Amino acid sequence: MTRPKNAMEIFNLLDKSNCRECGEKTCLAFAGAVFQGRRSLDECPKLDADTVQRYSGKGKAENPADAEREAYLQKLKEEAKRLDFAEAAERTGGQVQNGRLTVKILGKDFSIDKNGKLIADIHVNPWVAAPFLSYVLYGKGIPPTGNWVPFRELSGGKERDPLFQKRCEEPMKQLADSSTDFFDDIIHMFSGKQVAEQFESDVSVVLHPLPKVPIMICYWKPEDGLESSLNLFFDETADDNLDIGSVFSLGAGLSMMFTKLAHRHGFVDAAS
Ligand code: SF4
Structure with missing residues (x-):
């Protein structure tokens, strides 16, 4: 591991866009905070894994x-x-x-x-x-048909569905339950689009984690003593354009990223 000798050395690793995604106002402020040990290098999302590993020792395969x-x-x-x-x-x-x-x-x-x-x-x-x-x-590059199916109906999805619910849909539901701005924020930050409500949901939002693998998030608000619920739907062509392990990774990864952003800044702050 290479230990930076001063904040300027850290600053020189950054892309200097002052994009604020790390929560600091400038790259220079972030560099100073890293040098003082208040922040860690891997909190800048613009840095590649190799640089983070080389200068902070983080990100190394540990298991x-x-x-x-x-x-x-x-x-x-x-x-x-x-x-x-x-x-x-x-x-x-x-x-x-x-x-x-x-x-x-x-x-x-x-x-x-x-x-x-x-x-x-x-x-x-x-x-x-x-x-x-x-x-x-x-990926076969098959254009999406607009027919939405749950994860379990994709080829190989049934066996992984309980874990998919746990890693992806449950944490996302908790976010949607606790923040009225959740959907507005993901639309704003991740180029999402609100579409006509599907499957009698209260909100339906489509995201494109890959051009031909859209994901639709549907949310049902709590009603008449019934709990809220949230499900992800995929285009029926998703398993032609991506292996099921990668589809799982996208859903679980999105959920993890939303949770991290919500805890770190709140979505609106992170986007500003
Ligand atoms: S996220 Fe990285 S590039 Fe953006 S302001 Fe922070 S340090 Fe600079």
């Missing part, structure tokens, strides 16, 4: 599951180096620019270059990196 995930990610990156970017862009709804293949993830650019390096406007972590790579490498 066999992490090591396995990291090995899988490396394998996908190696395969991506041999990918025909033009063909993949056409198939996946992405584009090729400056030698990079870019697709929109939640409205933000996420790219890979010919060296297998991931470049993104959002935090690159395994829940988003592996599905992105799997999508561009193996």
